[in-house]
Amino acid sequence: MKIAVCVKQVPSSEARVQLAADGKSVALADAEMVVNPYDEFAVEEALRIKEARGGGEVIVVSVGPESAQAEVRKCLAMGADRGIVVQDPALLGGDGLSTARILAAVLAELQPDLVLCGKLTIDVESDLVAVGLAELLGLPHAALVTHIEWTGERTLRARREIEGGREVVELGLPALISVEKGINEPRYASLKGIMAAKRKPIEVARPDLPAERVGPGAAGVRVVAVAPPPERTGGRKFAGEAEVIVSQVVELLRSEAKVL
Amino acid sequence: MARRILVFAEQREGRLRKSALEAAGLGRQLGGEVHALIVAEKAAPAAEQLAACGLARIHTVEDPRLALYWNEGYLAALDRAVETLQPDLVLLSATAMGRDLAAGLAARRGMPLMSSCISLREAEGSFEAVKSMYGGKVFATLRAVRTPAVATLRPGAFPAAPAADGRPSTEPLAVDLPAEVRARTVGLEKQAEGQIDVQEAEVVVSGGRGLKEPANFALVERLATVLGGAVGASRAAVDAGWIDHGHQVGQTGKTISPKLYIAVGISGAIQHLAGMRTAKCIVAINKDPDAPIFAAADYGLVGDLFKIVPRLAEEIEKAKS
Ligand SMILES: Cc1cc2nc3c(=O)[nH]c(=O)nc-3n(C[C@H](O)[C@H](O)[C@H](O)COP(=O)(O)OP(=O)(O)OC[C@H]3O[C@@H](n4cnc5c(N)ncnc54)[C@H](O)[C@@H]3O)c2cc1C
Ligand SMILES: Nc1ncnc2c1ncn2[C@@H]1O[C@H](COP(=O)(O)O)[C@@H](O)[C@H]1O
Numbered sequence: 001m002k003i004a005v006c007v008k009q010v011p012s013s014e015a016r017v018q019l020a021a022d023g024k025s026v027a028l029a030d031a032e033m034v035v036n037p038y039d040e041f042a043v044e045e046a047l048r049i050k051e052a053r054g055g056g057e058v059i060v061v062s063v064g065p066e067s068a069q070a071e072v073r074k075c076l077a078m079g080a081d082r083g084i085v086v087q088d089p090a091l092l093g094g095d096g097l098s099t100a101r102i103l104a105a106v107l108a109e110l111q112p113d114l115v116l117c118g119k120l121t122i123d124v125e126s127d128l129v130a131v132g133l134a135e136l137l138g139l140p141h142a143a144l145v146t147h148i149e150w151t152g153e154r155t156l157r158a159r160r161e162i163e164g165g166r167e168v169v170e171l172g173l174p175a176l177i178s179v180e181k182g183i184n185e186p187r188y189a190s191l192k193g194i195m196a197a198k199r200k201p202i203e204v205a206r207p208d209l210p211a212e213r214v215g216p217g218a219a220g221v222r223v224v225a226v227a228p229p230p231e232r233t234g235g236r237k238f239a240g241e242a243e244v245i246v247s248q249v250v251e252l253l254r255s256e257a258k259v260l
Numbered sequence: 261m262a263r264r265i266l267v268f269a270e271q272r273e274g275r276l277r278k279s280a281l282e283a284a285g286l287g288r289q290l291g292g293e294v295h296a297l298i299v300a301e302k303a304a305p306a307a308e309q310l311a312a313c314g315l316a317r318i319h320t321v322e323d324p325r326l327a328l329y330w331n332e333g334y335l336a337a338l339d340r341a342v343e344t345l346q347p348d349l350v351l352l353s354a355t356a357m358g359r360d361l362a363a364g365l366a367a368r369r370g371m372p373l374m375s376s377c378i379s380l381r382e383a384e385g386s387f388e389a390v391k392s393m394y395g396g397k398v399f400a401t402l403r404a405v406r407t408p409a410v411a412t413l414r415p416g417a418f419p420a421a422p423a424a425d426g427r428p429s430t431e432p433l434a435v436d437l438p439a440e441v442r443a444r445t446v447g448l449e450k451q452a453e454g455q456i457d458v459q460e461a462e463v464v465v466s467g468g469r470g471l472k473e474p475a476n477f478a479l480v481e482r483l484a485t486v487l488g489g490a491v492g493a494s495r496a497a498v499d500a501g502w503i504d505h506g507h508q509v510g511q512t513g514k515t516i517s518p519k520l521y522i523a524v525g526i527s528g529a530i531q532h533l534a535g536m537r538t539a540k541c542i543v544a545i546n547k548d549p550d551a552p553i554f555a556a557a558d559y560g561l562v563g564d565l566f567k568i569v570p571r572l573a574e575e576i577e578k579a580k581s
Contacts, residue, residue, distance in 0.1 A: 011394070013395055013511055013530065013531050013534075014530065017394045017397040017398055019398070026394065026398055037512060038512075095372070095373075096366075096373065097366060097367060097370065097372075097373070100367055122394070122395055122511060123393065123394055124393050124394075124400075125375065125376065125391070125392070125393055126373075126375060127354075127359055127362075127363060127373075127375035127376060127412070128362075128363045128366055128367070128373050128375065129363075130363070131359075131360055131363035131364055131367070132363045132364070132366060132367030133367070134364075135335075135363070135364045135367035135368050136367050140332070140442035140443040141331065141443060142331075142443055143356070143359070143360050144356055146505070157446070159449070160356065161356065161505075161506060162329075162355070162356035162357070163277075163355055163356060163457045163459045163460055164450060164451050164455075164456075164457035164460065165448055165449050165450040165451050165506075166448070166449040166506075167328070167329060167356075167445050167447075167448055167449075168445065168446050168447040168448070168449065169443050169444065169445050169446070170443070170444050170446050171442060171443040171444070172442070175442075175443070181505060181508075181512040181513070182505040219405065220366075220370070220371065220372030220373075220404060220405055220406060220409070221372045221373065221374060221402050221403070221404055221405070222402065222403050222405055223400050223401070223402055224388065224401050224402070224403045225400070225401040226393075226398050226399070226400050226401070227398070227399045227400075227401075228397075228398070228399070229392065229396055229397065229398070229399050229537060230399070232537075232542070232555075232556055232557075232558065235554070235555065235556075235557050235558055235559075235560065236558070236559060236560065237549065237554055237557075237560040237561075237562055238559070238560065238561050238562065239549065239562040239563065240563075242563055242564070242567040242568050242571050243571060245561050245562075245563065245568070246561070246568060246571045246572050246575050247575060249543065249559045249561060249572075250572070250575045250576055250579055252559060253520070253541070253543070253559070253576075254579055257520075257540075257541040257558065257559075259463075259519050259520040259540070259541050260576060260579055260580065
């Protein structure tokens with residue numbers, strides 16, 4: 001079975017994010033970069049499927065700057081077999097739809113049995129790429145999946161997290177699944193894995209896509225301003241006897257915040 | 261030509277979601293002709309709930325195959341409605357269903373998508389929205405450079421549509437649903453009876469590692485019950501196995517904007533704040549006066565949660581009766 005996993009390089013959730021001078025972008029110069037956490041779950045799930053079947057191929061696909069190869073290498077160190085990166089500057093800098101189109105071009109050629117994505121990227125949170133990619137590839141999909149149960153060689157039952165519970169969805173391959181936290185605990189790369197990853201191939205793909213479809217010129221959504229989150233003002237701390245401070249705060253919740 | 265907005269009015273099992281009223285409210289506030297689409301096995305109950313929202317028209321797509329969420333069938337219905345009505349803007353809720361449909365629609369039609377918006381307005385003949393990025397560390401203003409555009413709205417971030425006179429007409433919309441069901445929803449596993457989902461609730465009381473052991477979640481549950489709210493949790497509490505991941509608030513959990521958020525024994529790590537900092541009012545209970553949660557809280561109670569929380573439940577119960 002051929003499994004493609006889409007992974008993105010993102011700043012770690014601990015990274016300090018600074019606003020750039022242009023007021024429209026962020027400066028990530030010293031930020032520690034990581035594999036998008038949800039994509040790490042996707043890589044782990046792919047490896048588990050391959051291991052359970054005793055064979056197959058796990059291919060990591062990433063769209064991003066040249067530095068994103070480092071994140072692909074981390075996935076190879078976990079155990080993925082090879083990587084494909086798209087780093088053509090003319091294709092980068094678009095919106096989520098642009099990314100989905102680039103990935104679709106690469107995957108259409110690759111013809112995987114299963115595509116795994118994360119549920120969301122923790123940087124720009126575009127919330128389009130995984131499901132949009134399924135649409136562009138014409139694949140059935142299940143998003144926000146916390147559990148995959150194989151009911152046959154090429155059929156599966158996915159549990160996906162919805163408000164107030166879980167939806168159980170059945171589908172057959174080829175398909176796309178986006179994974180939610182809780183599906184597994186990603187492994188750490190072993191020293192042996194890290195060494196082996198150095199020799200695994202990373203191919204640079206150059207899908208031929210017109211500028212009206214991908215890249216900054218094609219973006220349907222532009223960031224026109226960035227700002228720090230609004231300050232929460234008037235925050236007050238109360239210390240002392242539990243009875244006293246509870247009464248004070250309950251009164252304020254009623255009269256000032258008007259939430260009771 | 262007057263502006264036209266299409267609201268995907270999400271329902272499950274005949275019950276309209278509260279966030280659908282919020283989408284309708286934004287539609288009305290933006291002005292123009294606001295249409296709603298209900299996709300269901302039977303649309304009447306949800307249409308009834310929407311009728312007083314001052315909309316221009318309600319369109320319904322009914323089919324037994326639409327009883328549970330079927331992504332390709334629902335998308336076919338939404339796509340057909342967009343084709344027929346030619347709206348300038350399509351509004352959905354940023355829920356599991358709304359996010360799925362919005363991404364599918366944007367990819368199918370090449371429409372700009374603004375996701376998880378916390379505010380949205382008209383700008384230069386198109387639309388501009390604010391959303392949080394980088395786990396809440398940045399608030400970005402996005403502009404759709406062309407219309408029609410799609411937006412998903414963070415539940416709780418917009419006021420529900422106020423009641424209005426006049427009732428919209430309800431009209432069935434003819435749709436050719438896909439002949440084959442490739443991704444079939446075969447069941448729903450619901451949270452225990454009586455539990456309110458953190459994304460639906462106006463009040464959320466969350467517990468963290470400070471609770472020390474799973475049994476102490478009862479304190480949080482009691483406070484949530486008194487407030488008619490939902491129970492949330494930090495990742496530390498979820499990872500310890502004290503409570504299900506569905507309750508987790510934060511970057512790798514739910515992002516919520518309730519009216520009132522109470523953090524109990526939660527330190528306020530950046531990843532936790534990412535999920536709740538847009539709550540309207542935040543109360544924190546922590547014994548460490550320097551806990552970062554206090555910087556985000558409107559009202560911080562410094563002290564032992566085991567003393568404060570039971571007392572708080574008692575006083576609120578009194579205040580409410
Ligand atoms: C990629 C990534 C994603 C993450 N996603 C999330 C997420 O989605 N949600 C999330 O919550 N975290 C997330 N985290 C984890 C986050 O960094 C914190 O580790 C976590 O939020 C801590 O949980 P906590 O506040 O319950 O525990 P702690 O940080 O241990 O805090 C416990 C608090 O309880 C207080 N306390 C102890 N006893 C008492 C008492 N008797 N009375 C009053 N107060 C008391 C302590 O003073 C302390 O402040 C993520 C981390 C990473 C790296
Ligand atoms: N630049 C990218 N390269 C590879 N995969 C991506 C990229 N952006 C998004 N994805 C995939 O799509 C998922 C959803 O991302 P998003 O829709 O951007 O929030 C991610 O978790 C990844 O699996």
